Amino acid sequence: MKLIRLAPDAREVTAPRRSTVRNGPIELAVFEYGPRDSRTETVVLIHGWPDTHHLWNAVVPLLADRFHVVAYDVRGHGQSTDPAGVDDFALAELAKDLFAVIDAVSPDQPAHVVAHDWGSVTAWDAVCEPGAANRIASFTSISGPNLDHLGKWVRDRLSNPTPRNLWGPISQLLSSAYTGFFKLPVIPDAFFRVAGTERIWTQALRIMEAMPDQHLEFSETLRADMISGLRYYRANIVERLLHPRERRTEVPVQLIVNTRDVAVRPAGYDDTGRWVADLRRVDVAAGHWLPYSRPELIAELATTFIESLTTESDTAATKESL
Incomplete structure (x- = not known):
């Protein structure tokens, strides 16, 4: 893949335009950040646990000169609403939040x-x-x-239990063992009330990711x-x-697979092409928190992917007009 080299000195995050959706x-x-007009494509950035929009602070300035860039605090994090129930965090509800943001910040074209x-x-x-392709x-990823997809991958491997097939789910289970602790009542909440400090989390990320402290930035929340x-x-x-659904998409997907990820093993993505009509995969020798450790790589890969799709669309439109 040919990468588009972005300016390495664009590191400062300009003051964002803050709104509520x-x-x-x-x-939310x-x-x-960046221009918002009909000529500029929109890129929406979504963080995970336990981050906020601050996760993208080193990525944003590398994209904002080319795109209208939008980041938001997901529900329960940062400055967004923290609903009371567990069911409020079901994926269907989180996806509705994403669509609400896209409809607000890019109403006239998919983001x-x-x-x-x-x-x-x-x-x-x-x-x-x-x-979804009409809005995304x-x-x-x-x-x-x-x-x-992960659930179906596990089922398929266990249905043909060769040593190689079994090793993939076993290695993922070992990497995901922490999720069992997270799902316990009371205990993990109490643990993070004590251990959820910036100093401890910085040390944990430094050990897991082998990155300098100055690359990390957290919310006061x-x-x-x-x-x-x-x-x-x-x-x-x-x-x-336990109950995986048949889920397919026509949205073009780029997988950035971190081969040293402590939480998600690369093998779990091996069957993704079964469900994605247009899939590109890039394996990177890096850990889980790539937005902190390699922001320039994310910006380069995202920009190259988006511009390749634009070129393909323009080419297809030209052929249709001939």
């Missing part, structure tokens, strides 16, 4: 989506909804699988976000893995 009772804090961790899991649910132009976001795990994992 409503989805029923949920108010939305932050916009491109770049998402990480649970933000990516959410976007997977959205792009598999009927008519492309999806770049980072460290967050489609849980239905970090501890509350850690606790609130546990409902992602409680609302979705068991249901989707």
Whole structure:
């Protein structure tokens, strides 16, 4: 893949245009950067647990000179509404939030989506909804699988239990062991009330990702976000893995697969092409938090992907007119 080299010195985040988007009772804090006009395509960035829109602070300036860039705090995080129930964090509800943001910030044309961790899991649910291609132009997924696809991958491997087939689900189970702790009542909440400090989380990421501290930036709501976001795990994992749905999409998807990801093993994406009409995959020798460790790579890959789709669309339109 030929990458488009972006300016390496564009590191400062300009002051965003702050607004609020409503989805029923949920108010989502939305932050916009770069030009917003009919000639400029929109890129929506979605973070995961336990981050906020701050996750993208090093990525935004690398995109905002080419695109209308939008980041938002997902429900239960940062400046957005924190609903009370576990069911409020079901993927269907999170996907509705994404569509509400897209409808507000890009009402006249589909938006491109770049998402990480649970933000990516959410976007997977959205792009598999009927008519999603009318609202989402492309999806770049980072460290967050489609849980239905993952559930079917596990079932298929276990139905033919060769050593190679068994190793994939076993390795993913080992990598996901922490989710069992997160799903417990009371105990993980109490743990993060004590351990959910910026100092401890910085140390944890430095150990897991081997990155300098200066690459990390968190919201002042970090501890509350850690606790609130546990409902992602409680609302979705068991249901989707035990009862996976047949979920397909016509939205072009780019998988950025981090081969050193401590949470999501690369093998879990091996069957993704069964459900995606237009799939591109890029394997990167990096850990889970790529927006912190390699923001320039995310910007380059996303820009190249989006511009390749634009070129293909223009070529197809030219052929039709001849």
